[in-house]
Amino acid sequence: xxxxxxxxxxxxxxxxxxxxxxxxxxxxxxxxxxxxxxxxxxxxxxxxxxxxxxxxxxxxxxxxxxxxxxxxxxxxxxxxxxxxxxxxxxxxxxxxxxxxxxxxxxxxxxxxxxxxxxxxxxxxxxxxxxxxxxxxxxxxxxxxxxxxxxxxxxxxxxxxxxxxxxxxxxxxxxxxxxxxxxxxxxxxxxxxxxxxxxxxxxxxxxxxxxx
Amino acid sequence: xxxxxxxxxxxxxxxxxxxxxxxxxxxxxxxxxxxxxxxxxxxxxxxxxxxxxxxxxxxxxxxxxxxxxxxxxxxxxxxxxxxxxxxxxxxxxxxxxxxxxxxxxxxxxxxxxxxxxxxxxxxxxxxxxxxxxxxxxxxxxxxxxxxxxxxxxxxxxxxxxxxxxxxxxxxxxxxxxxxxxxxxxxxxxxxxxxxxxxxxxxxxxxxxxxx
DNA sequence: ATAATTAAATAGGGATCGCTATTTTAATGG
DNA sequence: CCATTAAAATAGCGATCCCTATTTAATTAT
Numbered sequence: 001x002x003x004x005x006x007x008x009x010x011x012x013x014x015x016x017x018x019x020x021x022x023x024x025x026x027x028x029x030x031x032x033x034x035x036x037x038x039x040x041x042x043x044x045x046x047x048x049x050x051x052x053x054x055x056x057x058x059x060x061x062x063x064x065x066x067x068x069x070x071x072x073x074x075x076x077x078x079x080x081x082x083x084x085x086x087x088x089x090x091x092x093x094x095x096x097x098x099x100x101x102x103x104x105x106x107x108x109x110x111x112x113x114x115x116x117x118x119x120x121x122x123x124x125x126x127x128x129x130x131x132x133x134x135x136x137x138x139x140x141x142x143x144x145x146x147x148x149x150x151x152x153x154x155x156x157x158x159x160x161x162x163x164x165x166x167x168x169x170x171x172x173x174x175x176x177x178x179x180x181x182x183x184x185x186x187x188x189x190x191x192x193x194x195x196x197x198x199x200x201x202x203x204x205x206x207x208x209x210x211x
Numbered sequence: 212x213x214x215x216x217x218x219x220x221x222x223x224x225x226x227x228x229x230x231x232x233x234x235x236x237x238x239x240x241x242x243x244x245x246x247x248x249x250x251x252x253x254x255x256x257x258x259x260x261x262x263x264x265x266x267x268x269x270x271x272x273x274x275x276x277x278x279x280x281x282x283x284x285x286x287x288x289x290x291x292x293x294x295x296x297x298x299x300x301x302x303x304x305x306x307x308x309x310x311x312x313x314x315x316x317x318x319x320x321x322x323x324x325x326x327x328x329x330x331x332x333x334x335x336x337x338x339x340x341x342x343x344x345x346x347x348x349x350x351x352x353x354x355x356x357x358x359x360x361x362x363x364x365x366x367x368x369x370x371x372x373x374x375x376x377x378x379x380x381x382x383x384x385x386x387x388x389x390x391x392x393x394x395x396x397x398x399x400x401x402x403x404x405x406x407x408x409x410x411x412x413x414x415x416x417x418x419x420x421x422x
Numbered sequence: 423a424t425a426a427t428t429a430a431a432t433a434g435g436g437a438t439c440g441c442t443a444t445t446t447t448a449a450t451g452g
Numbered sequence: 453c454c455a456t457t458a459a460a461a462t463a464g465c466g467a468t469c470c471c472t473a474t475t476t477a478a479t480t481a482t
Contacts, residue, residue: 009458010448031330033244037440047461052441054459115329115384118321118391119242132392166398167405170385173326177384178377180329181343187377194378198409220428221478248470258431263471265429 017068019044019054024065024072029108032062032117032127059127066134069112073101081141087149088199091142091168095195098172099188102179113138114176139169155200164200171195228279230255230265234272235280240319243273243328243338270338277345280323284312292352298360299410302353302379306406309383310399313390324349325387350380366411375411382406 022043026035037058041051055061080094102110113135117128146161155161175188196202233254237246248269252262266272291305313321324346328339354376360366386399407413 007458008450008456010446010460012459029330030332031244033242034330034332034335036332036438038438048441049443049462050460058440110329115326115388118326118329118388119240119245121241121245121247124245135388135392160401163398163401163405166389166394167382167402170382170389170402170406173385173388174381174383177326177329177346177388178381181346183377187374190371190374191378191381194374194409195381198405218428219426219480221430222428224430247468249468259471260432260473261430269470 014044014046014050014054016054019046019051020061020065020068021072023055023061024069024112025108027062027065028069028112033120033124062127063130066113066130070134073112074098078141081145087145087152087154088196088202090145091199092192092196095168095171095192096189099175099185099192102175102188103183103185109182110180111172111176114173115180135169135173138172139165142168159200167198168195225255225257225261225265227265230257230262231272231276231279232283234266235276235283235323236319238273238276239280239323244331244335273338274341277324277341281345284323285309289352292356298356298363298365299407299413301356302410303403303407306379306382306403307400310386310396310403313386313399314394314396320393321391322383322387325384326391346380346384349383350376353379370411378409379406 023040026040026043030039037048037051040058040061041048044051046054051061055064077094077097080097081090083090085093098111113131116131117124120128143161143165146155146159146164149155150157150159150161171192175183175191178191179188234251237251237254241250248259248262251269251272252259255262257265262272266275288305288308291308292301294301296304309322324342327342328335331339354372357366357370357372357375361368361370361372366372382403386394386402389402390399
């Protein structure tokens with residue numbers, strides 16, 4: 001990834017990935033509308049023209065920061081679903097992994113994508129479409145895994161895998177919202193345990209106090 | 212409510228509730244940060260000083276608009292839970308009612324509160340706290356109904372009613388997010404049917420295609 | 423009518439918004 | 453050294469942000 005080949009001209013003061021990491025963190029914490037270009041340039045230690053020559057615009061920077069953050073924060077998540085694990089086991093680990101991501105000690109609470117840009121000014125409709133498409137794509141990944149489960153006889157034939165994916169998608173979005181409101185990791189995992197009882201064929205055996 | 216008693220002085224050009232209805236709709240659609248005071252005054256047909264003399268500030272207007280909208284949009288919802296219906300039946304109707312609220316034809320999509328101000332600029336932290344408290348309160352209402360269900364032997368003794376409430380809270384937040392992204396009423400209700408299979412003691416009998 | 427009262431309208435302040443034309447700096451190639 | 457190249461820094465643009473000091477208008481009480 002690194003290109004230490006010295007070229008002509010004044011050297012860059014900011015590595016691209018370093019800038020995206022800083023931007024992603026600000027956008028993650030404050031959202032698209034809650035983050036100003038002045039805050040972004042200050043956090044990156046650059047002046048406005050450098051931001052625009054490097055990233056194009058605020059919206060384009062957000063798009064790149066999302067890509068960067070998804071690769072970094074949830075890159076390994078797809079592997080859980082793609083693995084040879086039984087579907088239920090894969091789903092459990094997948095959701096637990098998300099709960100961990102929602103409650104990292106030194107990172108903003110919640111998910112950068114799951115609950116981003118839901119309400120927005122008209123002028124930011126294209127940004128909202130962007131995050132909505134990412135959410136839709138992640139639910140399609142879940143659906144694809146459930147379809148595979150049907151074909152491998154882990155789920156009954158005729159299972160409404162689309163609704164099942166959107167149900168667990170709702171859980172993921174709800175976890176992000178509650179993490180933003182301060183929910184802890186253990187709480188989210190108890191919540192997941194309830195959600196897992198909705199897996200077709202499972203009996204409800206959780207949601208009990210420890211007394 | 213109406214006070215048609217003529218007092219001294221120039222008459223008001225805008226009824227308070229009419230102003231709150233207009234503000235609530237804008238805030239609902241665009242969020243707190245996505246709605247400007249210029250848009251608010253224009254939609255109300257007033258000038259800035261009138262907005263401030265009537266409502267105090269943008270934040271105070273948002274607070275009042277939330278109260279107004281909650282009373283109007285979900286005032287009858289509490290009655291469903293408070294009724295003599297069995298807990299499972301009450302929960303079902305409650306969630307279906309929310310799904311209807313999330314997908315009203317001539318209203319903004321989603322819920323004004325469930326997914327509001329999750330990410331935000333630092334200066335709007337107090338606004339975020341406000342919506343977070345409303346979400347917490349609504350989950351406590353659910354928990355109280357589940358506690359009653361335990362005491363009335365509709366749920367097993369020792370049921371973790373707090374987690375169960377937060378689970379259905381997550382479903383409510385997820386439905387709002389998906390409604391914002393364009394989900395239709397029927398989709399949300401299929402999702403609810405899956406969530407209801409997590410009710411302690413229920414067998415999973417849904418999430419099947421209609422073929 | 424005139425005074426008193428109440429609210430609206432005018433006009434704009436200071437700060438910040440996203441963004442950029444222009445100039446300056448720091449490197450390499452000859 | 454000097455020219456070339458490429459990126460950073462300076463300085464600030466027009467628009468919009470939330471909000472308000474001041475003036476004007478519309479009503480009732482005397």
